[in-house]
Each structure stands twice: as structure tokens, then as C-alpha cells.
Amino acid sequence: MYSFGGPQPDYLGTCNSTSTCQLNVTNCLGKVCQCPPNKAPIMYGWDLYCRDVVQIKRISTIEDHPWVISNASYLLSNKAVAKSSCRKSPCYSGILFDLLRFADEDGKFLDSCTVTEVSSVGEFKSGAWTKNSIMDHLVVNDGPTLWKKNKQLTTFTPRRVVYWL
Template identity: 50%
Template sequence: MTKVIFIIMAVAKAVGFHADYLAPCNSTSHLSKLDYTYCLDGVCQCPPNKAPAIVWRDFYCQDIVQIGRISTIEDHPWVISNASCLSSKMAVAKSCRQSPCYSGILFELLRSADEDGKFLDNCTITEVSSLGRFQSGAWTKNSIMDHLAANKTDLGLAIFNEPTLSQDVKAAVHFESILVGDSRYNISLGIAFPKSFNKKRADELDNRITEMTDTGRAGEIFDKYFLKDGPTLWKREKQLTTFKPRRVVYWV
């Protein structure tokens, strides 16, 4: 697989770490404090086709690599699909960013991460009916694990709990604990990438979501679905993953 994810941090967070970013400038300005930035239209910013990223608290302007394929499974409130929307014209010719047919915590986190990075320009969403089971040397056909193990997707947008992953799952995926961790209850929720994925690039998405947690955006999304509007946004009978996070998303 050649398509990989590059993590783009929120501009607000970048400004917090580096005051020069998005500051006024001119052609003679010295921008050496920021790696790879330059002066465009009187503003210190990243060149075209690059976006701001924080890696271990260092600022970079990094290449944007698009996510081409997302495989997901309905699991309220993490992933919510709208059947009537999917069967209508609204589902046609829409990128993962624009599609009105999918919502939920995972999609909101992904789209929030994409607001500055624009890595969902031309991706497709494939919904499957199960996470998949490994039997007789093969995964359940057309499942999340089938897509990940067979390199049919760039991202498995479904909830995995790392402490409970079987050896068969671990052999097929890179797990990224991007949502919540609680060692007291042996819980580390996250998403999965194919093993063929560049592990460093997968880790960068982890860092990107961590930035959202630090700025409070991830907590706002959790609050929306579990506290504020939860009863009207999702159905308990469609919840596969029963874990309910605390009001504030903590990391351990």
C-alpha cells in the first residue's frame, strides 16, 4: 500500500506552541524558528500541499497524504450510518469529509483532525457487517478484519480495545490508542491500520488526536454523544462497544 496518513495538528494548537506561525511577515522576514515555513500573502505559513504538524512538541510543515479508503462498521455512538441517506443521491460523489450519511464519535474526531490537514479530499467509505472472526486460517469475508488483513483499506474506523486483542488481530494490524486509556480497567480504545501501513505515520494520527484532547475538542465530542444530545443521536440497541468514557477524556 502506498497511501498513508499524515497527521495535521489544529492551527490553534500550533499558534500556542509557535507564535510566529500565521503571524504577519514580508519577503525579508527571518522565519528560521519554524521548519519549512515561508511568507505567503504576507502571512507566515506552510507551503501549498503541506500542513502544520506537531511531533513530540516540535513544529513541522509536512506533506499531506490522502486517506483513500475507510472501512467501518455501525456501532452507536462511535459510528452512526443513515440508511435512507445511503440509498439516496446524497451518498453519491461525496468524500468522507462531506458525506452526510455518517456521523458518530469516530467520524467527528476524524473530520475535526481533517479541518486543517485536508487529508479526506477523495476517500471512500465501505461499511461492513462485522468485526470479523479468524477461523480455519481466514477472516470472515467482508469484515473489518478481512479488509485490514487483506490490505483492502487504509483505515479500520471501528473500536478496538488493545488489552483484549487476540494474537491473530495483533498479527494483522497496527493499533493506535487514540481515544481513551484507563489502566485500572484494562481499557485502551482506538482504531486500527493494516500491518502494511507505515507505523510512524499511524502514530502521527495518534499524536493528532492527542492534540485535540489537549485543546478540549475530543472531550466536547464525547460530551455531545454521551451527555448532551446522546439520547437523540444514537440508539442503544445499535451499540456494539458498551464502554462509556468519563466526561473528560483522560490519558494514562
């Protein structure tokens, strides 16, 4: 695709103030065709879109080396930043937190996010999830109607099974 100013750069292609990016959803920012600030690139089918960045409000986690590592001495301290910020808290480290913080550098989706350590993934007993579990936190965030045991069941029965070798 060409315009009067020459070839149009593709997504993440080099551009300048006189060139127009090939995709109309991107802008020339920092000499690169990319999504505008506070937008993230999303592929849907074969098309690229720039969508609003969704803010993460709360992370519930269980210590699991090397994915999530708790800094017990910092968790027991009374420092406000230790318990209030996903972005700046030294309470947690590990591969998953490193990935979250790395992705946050570009997306800025950890504004006003908090981390809560829970005791288990959860177990469904007598119509409720185990207290202080990840599933219990999901129910509190999304409402109890979304996480009922009967909603997890399906009526679909396959007619035939195909094995690929």
C-alpha cells in the same frame, strides 16, 4: 533568535511580509507562520517538521452510537455522492466523522476517499479473516502477509516485572 528585521516569529506566531519565520520549514501564510499548503506539522522528538499530507483512500466502519451513526435511508438511496465521498456524504455522522471532517478542513486528506460499512471487526478462522469485516478490508488493502496470526505473536519474555506505586 533575531535577524536584521527584528524578532523571528515561532510556529503559529504572527508575521508579516517583511519578517522571516523562526523555523526554516514554515512560511508566513495569512499573517501566521505555518507549514506550506499540502503539508502538515509533525513533532518528532522536540523538533517540528512539515510533511506531506497522506490521503485516506477508504474508511471501513461499523455503526456505533455516538461515534459512528449511519443514515439508513440515505444508504439505501441511489445517490452517487452518498456512497462515494468521505468529505461530502450525508450517509454517516457522529463524533468520529465530525472529527475527520474538522481535521480535513485544514489537511485536505479526504480527497477521493470512500466509506464502507462492514458487519464486524473480524475473527481469524482457518487462516482467514471473516468476510466483510474491518480486518478483511485491511488484508485486501495491505496484502495478506501483513495480517497473519503468527505475525502478532512475540518471542519476548520479560526478565523481571517492576511495579510503580
